[in-house]
Amino acid sequence: MALIAKRVGEMGYLFHPRRVDHGIDGHIDLVDPSSSELLNLTLLVQSKASTLPFPDETDQGFRYTCDQRDLDLWLGGNAPVILVLSHPDNDHAWWVDVRDAFSSPAARAARVVYVDKRTQVFDTAAAAGLRAVALPRDTGLYLPAAPIQETLTTNLLEVADWPASLHLARTNARDYPEAGKRLQSSGIRAGGWMLRDGFVISFRDLTEAPLNALCDSDVESHATAEWAESSDLDTQHRFMDLLTRTVQDAHPELRWHKERRHLHFLASQDLRPRLAGKGHGNRGRTVFAPHYSKSDPGRVSYYHHAALRLRFRRLAGQWFAQLEPDYCFTSDGSAESRIADSLLAGIKRLDRHPAVAGWTRMWANHLRGGDDLFSPDRIVAFGDLATVTVDRGIDDRWWGPAPAEATIEDERDLQPTASVDASLIAAGVDADELTLLLTGEDRPPQRPGRASQRSRRPQGGKR
Structure with missing residues (x-):
């Protein structure tokens, strides 16, 4: 008692x-x-x-x-x-x-x-x-949330700075492929620009090579604030597109996947694991690595690449990069794996808040960059992940066990479908390694012996 x-x-x-x-x-x-x-x-x-x-x-x-x-x-x-x-x-x-x-x-x-x-x-x-x-069976009761102050961390990365001016000029280039051909003749890699309504637009100086090759008129300069603070939705969308292309250009280690609509890390030169997203108190996460067949340890089953769906949003007058972690799977470090859909389905069934939060912090650290002499300057600079302090919350001690029927339904949702299961088993995929991707282990299990010597860099493709 x-x-x-x-x-x-x-x-x-x-x-x-x-x-x-x-x-x-x-x-x-x-x-x-x-x-x-x-x-x-x-x-x-x-x-x-x-x-x-x-x-x-x-x-x-x-x-x-x-x-x-x-x-x-x-x-x-x-x-x-x-x-x-x-x-x-x-x-x-x-x-x-x-x-x-x-x-x-x-x-x-x-x-x-x-x-x-x-x-x-x-x-x-x-x-x-x-x-x-x-509670009586025939009535209801409202209990207000407990007065608990909580600080919530969002997936919104603050845009801290950008160039004071942006530049635009008329161009006869009808689309991006045609504009790309003009730039190829210069032999200089060029990114961070966009085409819209017969204009080429960039934060970079359009009077200098190689972007001057796209210009068919004098260059105009406008205060960036005119676009960033505009209430016109079309102008806001232009600014969002320009920010996205500028950030992508600042990270040559990332590649745009047109079909998946995300950015993902390129393979390392020797196809060995690579880390990124180092921050205060953590060593970063494995953003690219080979994974070997469970049934045949001498064969690479697939390569995983950390991926990101990036979108810029203006909220309460402040611009943020909305970070949505994703995953990419290739067969050789470049071409998409034939079991990519099954791997995505499998990992999404395991994905939970700690994994999403961990990968969000990794991407925030990576886009923000280091604060040492070796970190490159970014045209667009980022601050911290936005936080929100609320005066109402949920005391974890008040959570009770889930109803039996809900628990059964949740467990059923976690089980892969038969088709997904069959394709992964046939490919020799180790389900434990999918869990490692979520937990962010520094280095996934490696094939014993001379794995790196037999893994050759694929021929062709963007590296």
């Missing part, structure tokens, strides 16, 4: 033991976590404690057989009853919603309840579950 009182107090509720036990040992008064006021909701409690293991007890759970008289009493009234089973000697306790456990005639006849020791722990995590049990 002392253990129950302690746990109920930690939940923020009130426990009242009864002096005389006639099948009910006490009751719980529920309290609003926001106002600390009583809710006029009550739960009856019956305690069953033992210093010995319960029947069939394992690390996962146990079975308990209820007395018929107790069961008749618990189910015969209008107040909800919970059964608390405990080992007070080692401070362990679990709980059962009696009405739910014995909702069918068959369950009542058997009088046996199975307790899952992982999901039915009687501690602060059970508070929300107790509240749900106490």
Whole structure:
């Protein structure tokens, strides 16, 4: 009883033991976590404690057989009853919603309840579950969010600076392929420009080579602020496009995938793993690496490339780069793998918040660049990931176990489809390595022996 009182107090509720036990040992008064006021909701409690293991007890759970008289009493009234089973000697306790456990005639006849020791722990995590049990079946109750201040980190990377002016000139180039042919004659790599409505536009000086080859009129210069602060949607879209192309040009290690609509890291020269996104307190993440066949360790099954869907947005007058991490899979470091869709489907089923957050930080660090003498200057500079402080939040202690039907549905959603499974198995893919991509291990498992000597750089393609 002392253990129950302690746990109920930690939940923020009130426990009242009864002096005389006639099948009910006490009751719980529920309290609003926001106002600390009583809710006029009550739960009856019956305690069953033992210093010995319960029947069939394992690390996962146990079975308990209820007395018929107790069961008749618990189910015969209008107040909800919970059964608390405990080992007070080692401070362990679990709980059962009696009405739910014995909702069918068959369950009542058997009088046996199975307790899952992982999901039915009687501690602060059970508070929300107790509240749900106490609510009347024919009514609802609104409880405001707890007054907890939280700082939320977004996937919006602040655009900290850009050139004061942008430049434009008329051009006769009808499209990007035609403009590209003009630039090829100069022999100088040129990017960070765009075509729109018969104009070539760039932050770079259009009077200098090689971009001057695209100009068929005098160059005009405009204050960047005119575009950045414009309320005209077309002007905003032009500015978004210019920012995207400028950032892409500043990172020659990234390649645009036209079909997937994302940027991804190019393969390393020797096809060995490469790291990127180094920041304060972390070594970065593996952004390119080979993965070897599970059935044939001497054969590369696929290469993974960290990818990013990048979009610029203006919110409350401030420009941000919206970062959406993605994945790219190739067969030789350049050509897309024939099992790319299956690999993407497999990894997306495993993708969860920690993985997305980790990859978002990696991309933020990479686009921001280092602050040392060896880091190149960027035309467009970035700040930090935007944060939002809120005065309402969710106290993790109030989360209860998910309903059984929801848990089953969630687990079903995590299972790959048969077609995805079959294609990955046939290709010799090791599912554990997909998990490594999500967790951001510094170096995925490598093929033993002379893996790098037998992996040759593919011929042709953009490197």
